[in-house]
Amino acid sequence: MAVDSEGIVARWQKLADQDIQIQLLTRSGDIPDLQNAQTVYRWIPEHLFNPTPIFVYGDKVATILWGSLSQALIVQDFALADAHRKQFFCMWNQAEIPSTCSHTIEGKTRLAEGIIKRFGGRVSYITAKDRQLFRDFRDLDQTKTYGNSFYYVCQAANGLGPDRLGLKYFDGRMLAGIGIGNRFSLGGDWHYHVVNPMGEFDPDSLLRLSQHLLELSGVPVFVKKLTIEERDQLLNAGFSRIEEYPWHKQAMEEDDTFPEQILDVNAVLEKIAVHKRSGLKTNYRYYCSKFGDQTTFELLEEQNAEEAHEIVNKFFEYLDIKQLHISQPTDYDNIIHYPPLGMNDKAYFSRMIRVDGKAAGLFAMEPVSEDTAGLYASITMHQEFPNLSEFLIVECCRILQQAGYRYLNLGGSETSGLFAFKEKFSPVAYNKMQWVVYRV
CATH class of the missing domain: 3.40.630.30 (Gcn5-related N-acetyltransferase (GNAT))
Structure with missing residues (x-):
């Protein structure tokens, strides 16, 4: 496509002048001349890209995947054409919108x-x-x-x-x-x-x-x-x-897409102590049985800051594999280097977790009121140490209980999967915060 990008742009403009809608799905980086036409042009990953065939229904609407004219297929059946149309828009909604500028x-x-x-x-x-x-x-x-x-x-x-x-x-x-x-x-x-x-x-x-x-x-x-x-x-x-x-x-709304979830720390600790079975209790006890004796905590300080960065970077490599690109490693720089006012373990709570001496996670909590603290970092190598994430949050509840706090605010969530993970701790309250935007 890059060979004749000017011809494609000219064709797109001619169709637009006739009030004919065109939507293009291309490989990432194709047709840079169309970067300012984001409503009609998107990029899809190589593994989803299929150059043929073209499906056309009637003489009014054309859904174009890509291919040569010799590969065009006229679809007479409405149900078949509609199935192709739905598949196209499924791909369209997952595609990347090309950037209009460079970011420095x-x-x-x-x-x-x-x-x-x-x-x-x-x-x-x-x-x-x-x-x-x-x-x-x-x-x-x-x-x-x-x-x-x-x-x-x-x-x-x-x-x-x-x-x-x-x-x-x-x-x-x-x-x-x-x-x-x-x-x-x-x-x-x-x-x-x-x-x-x-x-x-x-x-x-x-x-x-x-x-x-x-x-x-x-x-x-x-x-x-x-x-x-x-x-x-x-x-x-x-x-x-x-x-x-x-x-x-x-x-x-980034981390406010799903509401803040607030835990009663006493209820969480009771949940893993009682005889009644629960998914949280099972996961917590599994971690304790496998790694509990090898797990230690130490204050998160400048002395172990380099290891903290290594944990965060490795965590985001895992997110890249899952293609979740909402935050970035540098979002945690301030947590590692610039904690709130006061002493660690009194005015705020931040620690590194080690398993058999190896840095395996970190967390940071800060009070938001007299009886509530928020959890602002919960980074774990849970691929290597299954259920470490659950273990970490339970231990955060234990630390807050000992410090005299009643509630732990886990914050809002970017995805339904993260929201569902927090639900296993049985929140006692929710708080949905809002966003607005100022535009011309």
């Missing part, structure tokens, strides 16, 4: 510096010195959500500034993180994210901020971790629903 750190930095210059002292880089500020706003905020933590805001806004913790908006009354992420699964380009506004919620200030962010980036701006009431206020102010411009093709 320089471009991301330009957007960060641009909003800092435009907003003066109200937008600045987050540094380790801001930990007390975020702690104060967490304590004052009425919404006890998973997002009310230094871990979460900096994880969602990672990669920029002297400490690589992202940006913050602070006007004395309202505090929010600002991240810059690549919407790679739906066409690409750097997009600003305003993350978890805390304090005095001000729709007008968020509108002005988003207007400037849109002007600087040229693409819509996301605001995430909102209550239903906050979402409705922003919709009334001129924002749009996330359905109109979703963040990711696999997860419309």
